[in-house]
Amino acid sequence: MSLQRKAACNSFPRVLLFPEGTTTNGRFLISFQHGAFIPGYPVQPVVVRYPHVHFDQSWGNISLLKLMFKMFTQFHNFMEVEYLPVVYPPEIKQENALHFAENTSYAMARALNVLPTSYSYGDSMIMARAVEAGKDNCSNYMVQMAWVKDMYGVNTAEAMELLENFLAMNPDSDGHVKAQEFWAHFGLDCSPLCKKIFHYFNSGITDSITFRQFLVGCAHLRKQPLFQGACETAFEKCRDPETSDISRGQLADVLRLSMLLPSDDGMLRLFKTFDVDGDEKISRDDFLTCLGRFPFLIAFFAAPINGEVYIEIV
Numbered sequence: 001m002s003l004q005r006k007a008a009c010n011s012f013p014r015v016l017l018f019p020e021g022t023t024t025n026g027r028f029l030i031s032f033q034h035g036a037f038i039p040g041y042p043v044q045p046v047v048v049r050y051p052h053v054h055f056d057q058s059w060g061n062i063s064l065l066k067l068m069f070k071m072f073t074q075f076h077n078f079m080e081v082e083y084l085p086v087v088y089p090p091e092i093k094q095e096n097a098l099h100f101a102e103n104t105s106y107a108m109a110r111a112l113n114v115l116p117t118s119y120s121y122g123d124s125m126i127m128a129r130a131v132e133a134g135k136d137n138c139s140n141y142m143v144q145m146a147w148v149k150d151m152y153g154v155n156t157a158e159a160m161e162l163l164e165n166f167l168a169m170n171p172d173s174d175g176h177v178k179a180q181e182f183w184a185h186f187g188l189d190c191s192p193l194c195k196k197i198f199h200y201f202n203s204g205i206t207d208s209i210t211f212r213q214f215l216v217g218c219a220h221l222r223k224q225p226l227f228q229g230a231c232e233t234a235f236e237k238c239r240d241p242e243t244s245d246i247s248r249g250q251l252a253d254v255l256r257l258s259m260l261l262p263s264d265d266g267m268l269r270l271f272k273t274f275d276v277d278g279d280e281k282i283s284r285d286d287f288l289t290c291l292g293r294f295p296f297l298i299a300f301f302a303a304p305i306n307g308e309v310y311i312e313i314v
Contacts, residue, residue, distance in 0.1 A: 014044075019101065021121035023058055026050075029109050031120040031146030037089070037097040037104070045084040045108050052078070084111055098150075118147035122156035126163055126211075130175075133167050140175035143212040152219035159215055161293065166211045176208035186297075187269030188262050197296050221295035234301035235287045246274070246282035257303035273297075 019032035026049075036043065050058040055070045057077055062070075071077055087104045090096065102116075109116040122145030130138035141163070148154050169177045169185045179190050179198040188194055201209045201217040209217075221227060238246050238254055248271045255262065255270075262270060272278070273294070276286040291298055 019104070022124045024124075026056065026058055026112075026114070028114050028119075029105055029112070029116045030123070031116075031118055032101040032105050033121065034097040034101050037100040040089045040097075040100070042086050042088045043100075043104055044086050045104055045111075047082050047084065047108050047111050049080040049082070049112070050078065051080065082111060084108065118144040120144075120146040120149075122146075122149075122159060125156060126159065129160065129163055130167070135167070135171065135175065136173040137175055141211045143215050148215065148219065152216070152223055154215065154219045162215055162218065163211060165293075166214055171211075172208070175210055176206075177210075177214075178208045182209070186273055186294075187266030188260065189266070191260055193258055193260065193299065197299050200296065218293075218295055221298075222292065227295060227298070230298055230301075230305060231288055231291045233305045234291075234298060235284055237305060238301065239284070243281070244284070246287065248280075251282065254301060254303070258300050260300065 015036075017036040019036050020030050021033050022030070024030060048058070050056055052074075055074055057067065057071050084107055087100075087107055089100045090103070105116045119142060123142040126141050126143065126145070127138045130141040135141070143159065145154075145156060145159060148159070149156075165185065166177065169181045171177050179195060182198060183190055183194050190198075198209070201213045235246070238250060240247065240250065248267065251271055251274065252267055255267075271282070274282045274286055274290045276289045277283070282290075
């Protein structure tokens with residue numbers, strides 16, 4: 001509201017915003033944040049270039065101290081600023097910030113002779129976390145967060161939470177996780193059912209998955225119209241009628257029906273995955289929260305919900 005008020009009043013100075021929210025290597029534009037376009041007022045696009053020979057000072061994937069040192073060791077640092085024609089909001093879609101942002105992005109991309117992409121600031125956060133975790137080829141972890149958010153409604157915080165679990169699965173140097181490491185994270189071995197679930201993420205083409213496949217696969221499952229109902233039904237079928245919770249023994253009984261026989265340590269690990277609040281029992285909230293994070297686990301409850309493996313109806 002503050003931005004809209006300032007944009008509507010001539011007494012305020014002009015507002016300068018950086019819609020990407022970060023810096024890139026200048027070879028493409030990432031998806032614009034929509035804040036500057038929500039008020040629905042004309043936008044003056046400005047593109048900035050940094051002509052260079054040895055060091056591109058626009059690329060911010062290094063520390064500030066290192067950036068300043070490299071700039072000071074160059075004999076010259078150049079910057080070009082170009083004002084583009086004003087972009088007006090669409091007449092028919094005056095309040096559609098997404099459409100307005102896309103028009104502005106296309107205009108700036110043409111001026112810079114680069115491609116607009118569906119990568120966003122969220123992707124830079126994902127890549128930074130992979131760097132922090134000491135992974136190789138960290139760009140392989142990016143997922144085109146703008147597209148994922150528009151298509152599935154997944155926000156950056158949810159993606160970062162899934163990333164932490166994916167990193168704990170010991171990805172290889174290319175950012176791929178194999179089925180054995182994937183299921184070991186949940187305390188399980190690669191049973192036939194587990195292999196079938198894993199193949200859902202990669203269509204059975206390879207023996208490993210990327211973070212993007214993991215994220216999109218989970219998001220796609222959550223979006224299915226029958227998913228929430230299947231989760232509710234599974235809990236009602238498995239809970240203790242007296243306590244309205246699921247104990248570790250009851251969870252083990254359900255897994256046996258699905259031909260899953262984890263070790264004692266594996267059973268404890270899987271139980272802790274479902275026991276979100278750590279109170280040694282799986283409440284309804286725990287159960288739904290866990291399946292919201294890892295929706296593919298609903299397939300383990302196929303027997304209690306009349307043998308319908310949810311993954312097969314996706």
